[in-house]
Amino acid sequence: MSSVYRTHTCGQLRPEHVGQQARLSGWVQRKRDHGNLLFIDLRDHYGVTQVVVDVSSPVFKTAEAVRTESVITVSGKVVAREPSTVNPRLATGAVELDAAEMVVQSMAETLPIPVFAEHDTTPEELRLKYRFLDLRKDKLHKNIILRSQVIASLRRRMIEQGFMEFQTPILTADSPEGARSYVVPSRLHPGKFYALPQAPQMFKQLLMVSGFDRYFQIAPCFRDEDARADRAPGEFYQLDFEMSFVTQDDVFAAIEPVLGGVFEEFAGFGRETPRQVTKWPFPRIPYAEALLTYGTDKPDLRNPLRIVDAGEVFAGSDFKVFASIVASGGVVRALRAPKASGQPRSFFDKLNSWAQGEGKPGLGYIVLEGGAGKGPIAKFVTGDRLAKLKALTGAEDGDAVFFIADKPEAAWKFAGQARTKVGQEMGLIAEDTFEFCWIVDFPMFEYDETAKKIDFSHNPFSMPQGGLEALETQDPLTINAWQYDIVCNGIELCSGAIRNHKPDIMYKAFGIAGYSKEQVEQRFGGMLNAFRYGAPPHGGAAPGVDRIVMLLADEPNIREVITFPMNQQAVDLMMDAPTELPMEKLRELSIALRLPPKKGS
Numbered sequence: 001m002s003s004v005y006r007t008h009t010c011g012q013l014r015p016e017h018v019g020q021q022a023r024l025s026g027w028v029q030r031k032r033d034h035g036n037l038l039f040i041d042l043r044d045h046y047g048v049t050q051v052v053v054d055v056s057s058p059v060f061k062t063a064e065a066v067r068t069e070s071v072i073t074v075s076g077k078v079v080a081r082e083p084s085t086v087n088p089r090l091a092t093g094a095v096e097l098d099a100a101e102m103v104v105q106s107m108a109e110t111l112p113i114p115v116f117a118e119h120d121t122t123p124e125e126l127r128l129k130y131r132f133l134d135l136r137k138d139k140l141h142k143n144i145i146l147r148s149q150v151i152a153s154l155r156r157r158m159i160e161q162g163f164m165e166f167q168t169p170i171l172t173a174d175s176p177e178g179a180r181s182y183v184v185p186s187r188l189h190p191g192k193f194y195a196l197p198q199a200p201q202m203f204k205q206l207l208m209v210s211g212f213d214r215y216f217q218i219a220p221c222f223r224d225e226d227a228r229a230d231r232a233p234g235e236f237y238q239l240d241f242e243m244s245f246v247t248q249d250d251v252f253a254a255i256e257p258v259l260g261g262v263f264e265e266f267a268g269f270g271r272e273t274p275r276q277v278t279k280w281p282f283p284r285i286p287y288a289e290a291l292l293t294y295g296t297d298k299p300d301l302r303n304p305l306r307i308v309d310a311g312e313v314f315a316g317s318d319f320k321v322f323a324s325i326v327a328s329g330g331v332v333r334a335l336r337a338p339k340a341s342g343q344p345r346s347f348f349d350k351l352n353s354w355a356q357g358e359g360k361p362g363l364g365y366i367v368l369e370g371g372a373g374k375g376p377i378a379k380f381v382t383g384d385r386l387a388k389l390k391a392l393t394g395a396e397d398g399d400a401v402f403f404i405a406d407k408p409e410a411a412w413k414f415a416g417q418a419r420t421k422v423g424q425e426m427g428l429i430a431e432d433t434f435e436f437c438w439i440v441d442f443p444m445f446e447y448d449e450t451a452k453k454i455d456f457s458h459n460p461f462s463m464p465q466g467g468l469e470a471l472e473t474q475d476p477l478t479i480n481a482w483q484y485d486i487v488c489n490g491i492e493l494c495s496g497a498i499r500n501h502k503p504d505i506m507y508k509a510f511g512i513a514g515y516s517k518e519q520v521e522q523r524f525g526g527m528l529n530a531f532r533y534g535a536p537p538h539g540g541a542a543p544g545v546d547r548i549v550m551l552l553a554d555e556p557n558i559r560e561v562i563t564f565p566m567n568q569q570a571v572d573l574m575m576d577a578p579t580e581l582p583m584e585k586l587r588e589l590s591i592a593l594r595l596p597p598k599k600g601s
C-alpha cells in the first residue's frame with residue numbers, strides 16, 4: 001500500500017519495519033503530553049499505532065494543537081519502543097512512528113458524545129443522533145465488521161449448497177404477512193400505492209414456478225411494527241431462500257450446515273474460549289410439546305428445567321384452589337428445581353413476589369426432604385399424590401417443585417416465564433453454548449376470540465399436513481401445517497414452510513379462514529395464476545441476519561449490530577426521518593393530508 005495518504009495502515013507496522021520510513025493517516029484517538037514528548041494514538045479501520053513527537057520537532061506545535069478525533073497524516077521513521085513501554089495489547093505495540101511531518105486533514109470540533117470513554121453512559125438517543133461517531137467505538141465497529149463477515153460466510157455457504165442469488169422487487173403489491181406494510185404513493189397512477197415487501201414471499205415462490213431450483217438472497221424486508229430488543233422497527237435483513245422438489249427434511253438438511261457452520265466459524269467472537277454449537281441435525285420439537293415442556297415456542301435449551309402437566313396430582317384433591325381449576329378445564333403445570341432445598345427462604349419469597357408482580361396470586365411450591373414435602377401447599381400433596389408428583393417430575397429429596405395453575409394458554413405462558421426466572425436465579429443457564437432446535441408441526445388454524453372466527457395461525461401459504469383431504473374431513477383446529485421455526489438460545493431465527501402450491505388446496509384453506517374465492521383471486525391472483533401452469537412442490541425459510549449477528553456478538557439489543565438503526569419510535573434521529581413533505585410534492589403525488597388532532601388540542 002502506497003499513496004499520498006499512507007504507505008501502511010495503523011494496524012500494520014511490526015518490528016520488521018523498524019528503520020523504514022512510513023506514512024499513516026487516521027483519527028487522533030488519544031493524546032498524552034509528557035513534557036518534552038507528545039504521544040498520539042492514531043487509529044484507522046485496521047488498528048492503532050502510537051506516534052511520538054519530540055518537542056524539538058517542527059510539527060510539535062501542530063500536534064499540540066490538534067484535537068482528538070481530528071484526521072491527520074503523519075510521516076516519519078518506524079522505531080522500536082523501549083522494552084518497558086511495549087504494549088502487548090496492541091498488534092503494533094512493539095513499535096512507534098517518530099513524526100517528522102504532519103498534515104491536519106480535518107480538524108474535529110468539540111465532540112457531542114465521547115468516542116472513547118472508560119465508562120460510556122451516553123443516552124441511546126444521542127448515540128443514534130451521532131451514529132457516525134458511535135460507530136468509531138471499538139466494540140460497535142467490531143460488531144459491524146462481524147456483520148459483514150457473517151453475511152459473506154452465509155453467501156459462500158449457500159452457493160456451496162447449490163443455491164443461486166437473485167434479487168426480487170422492492171416496489172410491489174401489498175400482501176398479508178402478519179404486520180403492517182410501508183406504502184409508497186405512485187405519481188403516475190394517482191390514488192394507487194406500492195408496498196415495500198414485508199418479505200420476498202411470493203416472488204421467491206414464483207422463482208420456483210419459473211424453474212429455478214435453489215434461490216437465495218440477503219433480502220431487505222420492511223415492516224411497520226413496534227421495536228423490541230430483538231426486532232428493529234422499519235427494516236431488517238434475512239437470508240431468504242427457497243427450494244423446489246423438497247420435503248421438510250430436505251430443507252432442514254440444506255440449511256443446517258449453513259447456520260451451524262456460520263455459528264461454529266464465529267463462535268469465538270469477543271471471547272477467549274469459543275462457545276459450543278449444537279451439532280446438526282438439530283433437535284426437532286413439536287409445537288404442542290414445546291408449549292407444554294418449555295412454556296414457549298421459542299425455547300432456550302441452555303436452561304435444563306422442564307415443565308410437566310401435574311393436573312392429575314390435584315384433580316379431586318383437598319386443595320380446592322387447584323382442584324377447582326382442573327375441574328373447570330384449567331391445568332396445573334409443575335416445574336422441578338433440582339437441589340433447591342438448600343436455597344434460603346428468601347429465594348422462595350423472592351420468586352413468590354416476582355409472580356405477584358406479574359399479576360399472579362403467587363408461585364406455589366413444595367420442597368422435598370426426608371421423603372415428604374414441606375412448604376405452603378405440602379399438606380395437600382401426600383401419599384399417592386406425592387408419589388405421582390415424583391413420578392411425573394422426576395423430583396427427589398433435595399429438590400423443589402413449583403406450580404402454576406390457570407387456564408391452558410395463561411398457564412403455559414406463565415410456566416415458561418417461571419422456567420426462565422428460576423433458571424436464572426439458580427444460575428442454571430449455560431452461557432457458553434449456542435443451542436439450536438426446530439419447532440415443527442405448527443397448527444394451521446387458530447380460533448380468533450376477538451373476531452369469533454377461525455383464522456390462520458401463521459403463514460397462510462403453508463401446505464396443510466394431509467393436504468386437501470385434511471381440510472375437507474378434519475376439524476380445522478386439529479390440522480397441522482408443514483411449517484417450522486428455527487430457534488437458538490430462545491431467539492427465533494426464522495420461520496419457514498413447505499408451500500401450498502395447489503390452487504384447489506389454497507381456495508379451501510382460505511375459505512376456512514373466511515376468504516371468498518373472489519377475495520383470494522383479487523389478493524393473490526398473480527401467484528394463483530402461476531400455479532395453474534405447473535408448479536413444483538417447494539419450500540424454504542428466511543433466517544434473520546440481524547438476529548444471527550446479535551447472538552454471535554452477544555449483544556442484548558439488535559441496534560448494536562445495525563449500522564444506522566432507528567430508535568424505538570421508528571425515527572432516524574441522524575437523518576431526521578420521517579419528515580414532512582412540501583405541499584408541491586404532495587400535489588405531485590395527488591395526496592391530501594387529513595391528520596389526526598394533536599394531543600391536547
